[in-house]
Amino acid sequence: MREPRAAEPLKAEPLKKGARAADDSALRVRAARLASSPYGTALAAGWGFAEALSWPVLPEVALAALCVADPRSGPRLAASAAAGSVAGGAVAYSLARAGVDVPAPLTTDRMRTAVAEQMAAEGPHGVRHQPLAGIPYKLYAARAGRDGLGAAEFAKASARARGTRILTAGLALAAFGAAARGRRRHYPAYLAAVGAGFTGALALIVRGWR
Secondary structure (H helix, E strand, O other): OOOOOOOOOOOOOOOOHHHHHHOOOHHHHHHHHHHOOHHHHHHHHHHHHHHHHOOOOOHHHHHHHHHHHOHHHHHHHHHHHHHHHHHHHHHHHHHHHOOOOOOOOOOOHHHHHHHHHHHHHHHHHHHHHHHHHOOOHHHHHHHHHHHOOOHHHHHHHHHHHHHHHHHHHHHHHHHHHHHOHHHHHHHHHHHHHHHHHHHHHHHHHHHHOO
């Protein structure tokens, strides 16, 4: 007489691919792959650099897409964007010092006047007003170069003002992305809201400085 076999332990049924995909967004997955790759680092740094020269869209917009898609990459991306922005400001300073005018779309004469007054009163440290003024960083870099306020001093002041803001924004966005892991399927709607919010805010800022 054979002994009865012991009952096999119940195994947890693996999560089906379809169920897993329903909790996420294909767009977020692609954005996360970009964020975690060297191309994501280059994009963040290049975006910060370009915005400091002429590009009108803040690097925080790129960070809003990438850091939320892959929160673990947030600190690296934020640091890259900050470094790119400060480097772009240094180039903008040098170009202005050499008498080269770089296009600055979506800026106004009132912005330029305010920047000139702030830099005349505080020297390169006048850039500290930029994060809350709504005035593009590129105008501060160009003004500092035209006035010859000191490239090294301006770079240091930029790192404290502009660099700190970008780093703070990137880390906050990464924290938000980590907290919203359970809502990843809404990532496309989140991106649409970011785009609409930035466009509306930019329109109000430009109108307010006319």
